[in-house]
Structure formats: C-alpha cells, structure tokens
Amino acid sequence: AGIIATAWFRRCFMTVAYIGLGANLGDARQAIKDAIVCLAQQIGVTITAKSDLYRTAPVESSGDDYLNCAVAVETSLSARQLLTLCLKIELHFGRERPYKNAPRTLDLDLLLYGDECIAEPDLIVPHPRIALRAFVLRPLADLAPDLEIPGVGRVSALLADVADQRIERVEQCCCP
Secondary structure, X not given: OHHHHHHHHHHHXXXXXXXXXXXXXXXXXHHXXXXXXXXXXXXXXXXXXXXXXXXXXXXXXXXXXXXXXXXXXXXXXXHHHHHHHHHHHHHHOOOOXXXXXXXXXXXXXXXXXXXXXXEEOOEXXXXXXXXXXXXHHHHHHHHOOOOEEOOOEEHXXXXXXXXXXXXXXXXXXXXX
C-alpha cells in the first residue's frame, strides 16, 4: 500500500522540473556542487538526476569560461516558489548582478517546469533562450534526450542548431 500511495502522491502533487546551473567566478566547480546539495536539502525538492559537468565559452557574457550542468527535480513547489528558491541559493553563494549577463559566482535557471508555459514579467518557462545555448541543451540531453520542450522541440533535435558553440565535458555526473 505504501508504494501505491507514494506513486499516487508523486503523480498528483509533484512536478518534474529542470534547473540549469552555471558559474565562472571563484571555485565554480565547488559552488555548483554545493548548490546542488543545497537544492537537495530543501523541503519539497528531490533531485532525481544530474548531468555531467561542462566547460563552455561565455555566451553574451564576459570573463572566464563557465562550468555548467543541469539537474532534474521532482518538486511540490510551484514554479514561482522554485524560482524564488533558486534566487535565494544564488544570493547565498554571493551572486551579484552589476549588469546584464555579468560573470557570476553561481547562476540557477529554471529551465522547464513540467509541460507548463509561463509568461510573467519575471518568470518565463520554458527559459526564453533554452534552444539557443549548448550549455543548456547538452546537459539536458544527458538527463532526457527525448525531452520535448513545450513550443520549442525535442532536446536531441535542437542540439544541431548549437553545434558551433564550444562545449566540453569536464567530468561525469557533476556531484555526489
């Protein structure tokens, strides 16, 4: 009975979401690993999968190369609550926003929230540039290559459009 109740609860009250993580200031690798641990410790958030860790050139940004990965989560939080949590974690790790696309100690982007399409001034899901960036698509492909991005397309098919962007695997599964 417990297994059936758990499956029912997940189906009724949990949403699968994808979060992209990146950093290019300080100890970026450690910040990403620590942020994933921080996410995993939150009530209402269960990390179900982690991508490999990638090094990428800055896109519409400056500074050193970025480290990037993505996680899949099951969450009982709303999209707004999950975004707020991501922003709080960024602040905890010293994120500053002196100008648009400034180098950062940590960046957490809510990429997808179930199959929802949300268009609010400060919350857009799917992430508005999700299909334009290898540093988002490659980690997502690690997690779910056949994932359909609502209104955009299948992750595996979108990778060809960003093949010219430099991205290299740094290590398998970016954290414990």
